Amino acid sequence: MDTSTAGSIAERANEFRQKFQSIRTEIGKVIVGQDNVVEEVLIALFAGGHCLLEGVPGLGKTLLVKTLSKVLDLEFRRIQFTPDLMPADIIGTNIVMENDAGRRYFEFQKGPLFGQMVLADEINRATPKTQSALLEAMQEGSVTVGGEIHQLRAPFLVMATQNPLEMDGTYPLPEAQLDRFFFKVVVNYPSREELGTILDRTVGRYDDEPAKSMNGEEIEQWKGLVKEVVVAPHVKDFGIRLILASHPDSPFASSTTKRLVRYGSSPRGLQSLLLAAKIRALLDSRYNVSFDDMKQSVHSVLRHRLLLNFEGEAEGVDVDSIIDEMLEETPVEA
Secondary structure, three states: OOHHHHHHHHHHHHHHHHHHHHHHHHHHOOOOOOHHHHHHHHHHHHHOOOEEEEOOOOOOHHHHHHHHHHHOOOOEEEEEOOOOOOHHHHHEEEEEEEOOOOOEEEEEEEOOOOOOEEEEEOHHHOOHHHHOHHHHHHHHOEEEEOOEEEEOOOOOEEEEEEOOOOOOOOOOOOHHHHOOOOEEEEOOOOOHHHHHHHHHHHOOOOOOOOOOOOOHHHHHHHHHHHHHOEOOHHHHHHHHHHHHOOOOOOOOOOHHHHHHEEEOOOHHHHHHHHHHHHHHHHHOOOOEOOHHHHHHHHHHHHOOOOEEOHHHHHHOOOHHHHHHHHHHHOOOOO
């Protein structure tokens, strides 16, 4: 890379950081706290991935997605997942129409999935058949109905929510669908000060509306910059060893992983880790990935990709603690 090219990328990296911060500022006019959640959702967006948000009801998950779509000028759609929801209810279906001449024909009626920012609320309440209807859309950016492929409008982001406490009447997400989520983000309860601010904004007079900071076309352009960020071979190898450390039969696995994990991350987890690290480098106005960039995203990348065995499930092991051990036992230099 010549000096002029490096300088150009550095300038664009700095501009990206400023744009990113502008979006966070506008979201902060509505969302109180949750800085880490906002950051990781935006990282997934610019990486072209989807997010699974886990938290108890009332923490502002829906409000976050609605605010984000407003700030980014993206078409928002909400789907409330219930046990009786059918695939056609979210994808759409062919309906019979009749023209002026009395001739009948089929016309595709789009479902709520044809948005740009789709909130899949309480996704684990729908049956596996309906959950799987999202798979093609999340991976390919299209849906197939009656043998015809319908493209979704880019950028396309699925934000799914689930309640970690109430398990009655829910259907665990299959591994194939979990792997389609770029991040699994844990939404924590607000602090004492944050609760006070929430009260001021919701039960008092508060008129600060967020402004549009970007649009879909700009988002697609910034995605191109992400791919240009440089990753040195030894940094890339660190990410590879981290992913291999999640597999119990790997020589890089820790004793805890070997004892409690049934299956580790797929290669898609490595791709997510690398893309997230590239974006974190840009946010630091750099165009090269560091070891710390990798480490910052590893929990959100892996916590839904590690499958515990029977012993791990029986002990109620926190997957994040296994990831902590992986980080401690994986040296940055091989």
